[in-house]
Amino acid sequence: MGENRRRFRYGRHAFCQISIHSAAHSAVPFPDPDSTFRSQRQTLPERSGEFGMPTFAYEAMDKSGLEVKDTIEAASEAEAQTIIREKGFYVTRIREKEKKKKEAKKGTAAKAAGGKKPGKTFTIGGVKPKLLCTFTRQLSTLQDAGLPVLRSLRILEGQSRPGALKNALMDVIEDIEGGNTLSEAMAKQPKAFDNLYVNMVKAGEAGGALEIILQRLADFKEKAQSLKRKIVGAMIYPAAVITVAVAIVSFIMIFIIPKFKEIFIGFGVELPGPTVFLIEISDWMMSYWYMMFIAPLGFWIFVKIVKKNKTGAYVMDWLSLRIPLVGKILHIGTIARVTRTLGTLIASGVPILEALLIARDTAGNAVFVRAFDNIYAAIREGETIAVPLKESRIVDDLVVNMVDVGEETGALDDMLYKVADVYDEEVEVRVESLVSLLEPIMVVVLGLIVGFIVIALFMPLIKLLNDLS
Numbered sequence: 120m121g122e123n124r125r126r127f128r129y130g131r132h133a134f135c136q137i138s139i140h141s142a143a144h145s146a147v148p149f150p151d152p153d154s155t156f157r158s159q160r161q162t163l164p165e166r167s168g169e170f171g172m173p174t175f176a177y178e179a180m181d182k183s184g185l186e187v188k189d190t191i192e193a194a195s196e197a198e199a200q201t202i203i204r205e206k207g208f209y210v211t212r213i214r215e216k217e218k219k220k221k222e223a224k225k226g227t228a229a230k231a232a233g234g235k236k237p238g239k240t241f242t243i244g245g246v247k248p249k250l251l252c253t254f255t256r257q258l259s260t261l262q263d264a265g266l267p268v269l270r271s272l273r274i275l276e277g278q279s280r281p282g283a284l285k286n287a288l289m290d291v292i293e294d295i296e297g298g299n300t301l302s303e304a305m306a307k308q309p310k311a312f313d314n315l316y317v318n319m320v321k322a323g324e325a326g327g328a329l330e331i332i333l334q335r336l337a338d339f340k341e342k343a344q345s346l347k348r349k350i351v352g353a354m355i356y357p358a359a360v361i362t363v364a365v366a367i368v369s370f371i372m373i374f375i376i377p378k379f380k381e382i383f384i385g386f387g388v389e390l391p392g393p394t395v396f397l398i399e400i401s402d403w404m405m406s407y408w409y410m411m412f413i414a415p416l417g418f419w420i421f422v423k424i425v426k427k428n429k430t431g432a433y434v435m436d437w438l439s440l441r442i443p444l445v446g447k448i449l450h451i452g453t454i455a456r457v458t459r460t461l462g463t464l465i466a467s468g469v470p471i472l473e474a475l476l477i478a479r480d481t482a483g484n485a486v487f488v489r490a491f492d493n494i495y496a497a498i499r500e501g502e503t504i505a506v507p508l509k510e511s512r513i514v515d516d517l518v519v520n521m522v523d524v525g526e527e528t529g530a531l532d533d534m535l536y537k538v539a540d541v542y543d544e545e546v547e548v549r550v551e552s553l554v555s556l557l558e559p560i561m562v563v564v565l566g567l568i569v570g571f572i573v574i575a576l577f578m579p580l581i582k583l584l585n586d587l588s
Contacts, residue, residue, distance in 0.1 A: 462535030
């Protein structure tokens with residue numbers, strides 16, 4: 120009975136063909152089947168995670184603001200985030216390790232094939248400010264909702280239309296999957312994200328407050344776009360009136376005046392000076408009509424060439440700031456843009472010297488660039504901002520005093536915001552005043568032109584009627 124039980128026991132493990140007697144006299148002992156299965160079960164999880172849960176690598180911030188990097192096993196990304204939050208960490212980045220390797224292999228194979236990335240389109244130029252403004256607001260909303268950066272970018276990339284922004288987001292996602300931070304990935308896309316954008320994102324990553332920084336950046340972009348829309352909207356009416364007036368006068372000079380010229384020549388009337396001058400202008404416009412298009416284009420090219428030189432750029436920008444009415448608007452607008460940029464950067468935690476360089480680049484005026492270079496050099500030597508700012512004479516005493524108070528109270532960013540708000544309002548008021556002033560000026564100028572044409576044409580007609588009578 121015992122022999123049968125032993126035979127049944129080993130029979131389950133393919134040893135039933137070997138007799139118990141021969142096994143007892145064998146020099147080599149039989150392996151214990153239970154230990155064999157135990158060793159097999161112990162080695163199953165070690166097979167390169169093939170049957171285990173995926174591993175996620177994450178970066179997070181603890182309650183004290185310190186950065187934490189670790190890995191965690193979970194069934195899904197959502198479960199991994201839940202576990203990490205239960206530990207008291209705030210997730211900033213998370214990705215699946217095995218998925219990253221597979222995607223990297225696919226990316227390498229695609230590059231080896233020599234083809235373009237799927238979904239990427241050919242584009243010319245950079246990202247439109249309006250699209251970038253919308254993207255920034257959406258990204259800040261997704262970050263505020265607690266979504267990981269990579270997932271947020273994938274959502275926004277998926278809903279973006281083909282263009283420069285979608286191409287840039289695809290590259291940013293690929294770089295983040297390759298181990299780069301968001302700011303490092305954005306820095307590789309200068310056509311989409313400028314230095315201001317990259318440095319603010321970098322400061323948000325360092326301080327663990329990326330969603331707050333993105334909200335400030337979105338507010339900054341929206342205010343800049345709002346002011347630009349108001350200025351463009353205010354200038355549409357004058358531009359339309361001027362265009363129509365030029366078209367009407369050109370039509371008269373090219374098609375109407377030559378008919379009167381033939382009449383005057385046919386009657387042999389002696390033409391007065393104004394009529395001769397009008398006919399000469401008409402002849403010139405008929406012969407060189409293309410100059411009306413080449414002249415503005417040539418002037419624009421000339422300005423671009425001059426601005427390539429530092430001295431030429433300084434002279435051109437200095438002259439532009441002294442154009443009557445328009446120059447003051449340009450000056451105030453530049454101050455508002457620079458102070459808002461500097462305040463946003465300082466509030467985001469960007470170092471003051473680096474913030475000055477970024478604000479300098481957003482000025483778009485060589486006069487302000489030179490002034491900010493002097494301020495930068497003075498601060499490096501230990502000066503405050505207010506002293507070299509006053510010596511530069513690019514701003515009035517109001518800005519200098521507010522900056523001085525901001526430095527003394529430690530609220531420089533708030534003071535810069537207030538300066539920007541004041542000057543933005545002043546720009547709007549001045550633009551509206553300029554438009555209101557342009558309307559009567561355009562009517563008067565157009566009336567003078569039409570009146571001169573009418574008088575110049577009727578003077579010889581009146582003389583002809585007098586001779587006939």
